[in-house]
Amino acid sequence: MNAGINALAPFLVGIGAAFVLLLAVAMVGEEALFDEPAVSGALDQLARASMVPVLVLALGVGVLTTALSALREVITSRAIARAAHDGAPRTAVPHPSQVDLVAARPPFVAFFVVSALLAGIGLLFTVVAAFSVNGSEMYILWGSLAVTGVAGAFVLLALAGRPAHHRRRLAIAAHWTTADEHAAWRRAAPARSQDDDEAALPPDLRRKQRTATWYEYVGIVCLALGFSLLQLWLFVTHPFRSATDAGPRAEYGDGVEVVLVVGVWVFAALVVAAVGLLVVGFFADAAVQRHEQEILRQALADRTAPRPPRGLLRKYADHQPVIFVQALALLAALGTTLGWGVYSLGTGGMADVATLYGDADETFGGFVPQALVTLAVSVALVVGAIVWDVVAAARGYELRSQVVERWPIKPSPRMVGEDGKKRPDPASTGPSLTPKPKSLTARR
Secondary structure (H helix, E strand, C coil): CHHHHHHHHHHHHHHHHHHHHHHHHHHHHHCCCCCCHHHHHHHHHHHHHHHHHHHHHHHHHHHHHHHHHHHHHHHHHHHHHHHHHCCCCCCCCCCHHHHHHHCCCCCCHHHHHHHHHHHHHHHHHHHHHHHHCCHHHHHHHHHHHHHHHHHHHHHHHHHHHHHHHHHHHHHHHHHCCHHHHHHHHHHCECCCCHHHHHHHCCHHHHHHHHHHHHHHHHHHHHHHHHHHHHHHHHHHHCCCCCCCCCCCCCCCCHHHHHHHHHHHHHHHHHHHHHHHHHHHHHHHHHHHHHHHHHHHHHHHHCCCCCCCCHHHHHHHCCCCCCHHHHHHHHHHHHHHHHHHHHHHHHCCCCCCCCHHHCCHHHHHHHHHHHHHHHHHHHHHHHHHHHHHHHHHHHHHHHHHHHHHHHCCECCCCCEECCCCCCEECHHHHCCCCCCCHHHHHHHC
8 A cells, every 4th residue: 555655646746747847838839939830839739638637647646546545544453453353462552653544533534535526526527518518429428427426436435434444443442552552652762853863864864865955945946936927927918817717918018028938938947947856856865765774774783883863763663665766656747647648639639629639640640659658658667666665665664663673762743733723643642542532422
């Protein structure tokens, strides 16, 4: 479950990055900033056609990711309940990361919300299709009905699984009582300030961390500046736009138009730089992760070694994904989106959607083989990312078990709740296996 989630979550981030890049492409094509009209038209077609896989992949992968998360909650609670039933030692209290999955209230909430959203979108498409499609387009109606039905079934599954999940939690809490949890939390070393952790880290590791953070922060700043510039550009060029209609393009003098053209190119450059910097930041984080694991393994091999920094112990007490693999999954999302868009245009699949794509097969037909290769490589990267994470999980589990056994440590408190009413999550401060009396009353 963790391997799939660790690969699909950055894949979703990559879909978001593809959406941002397509916005920049659409702006360049819409404003006809190339001297060759055919190039501007092709970019406009590519940006519009690629929005279809962005929507489909975002919804599909989102549902799949939350479904895997819900399944992870079920598998974890069943495994712990089985251990309790088999008489596991009362000193072997579940780890806070496991307790977090067992004690979630309500459980499967992300799966429920995303499934309900997909069911609503499917129902809307079904209603629209019922009044607009003709006999040759009935597959659209049946497809939207199928999506609505599957999403509705997912919603019912999320609701139906809650009582059994709660019963397993009660069985677990009956075996590992609040007193047992208190004892386990007392054995764990308290979390200290981040400054102490940084002071204990080797200088070269701190340098790698600062480099990765710099790439990520600068990428976020470029993305924020790019979107701010986009909003300003839209405000100037489309002053009469509404929520559903862009309105007419306002025309200005030559001087202002030059500034607007420069603004489009600056927006495109900022967006491309942002995506590039974030990808580089991913790979820099991968180097940091390898160095951190090397420090922990060297300390575990030496029984006389001093206690590693608390930040590393807290981090590697939980399951850690392979960041390099996540970077590959992010790139795979970009390739899948663009490859899908080029393939649909080159094969004439979009010609039936709108007259805008009538000549797209002539422009993109020669790129169909490259699009197929891009799609195949992207799918292979995602599958490879999952397999890689599964293989690495075995070694990571061994490292995590050794770290927790030798240097038990409390996790960093996690704040939950709405703004102004945040409180520490009980799963991160303990104990939290036993439901509160209010929860028990509500269940009755």
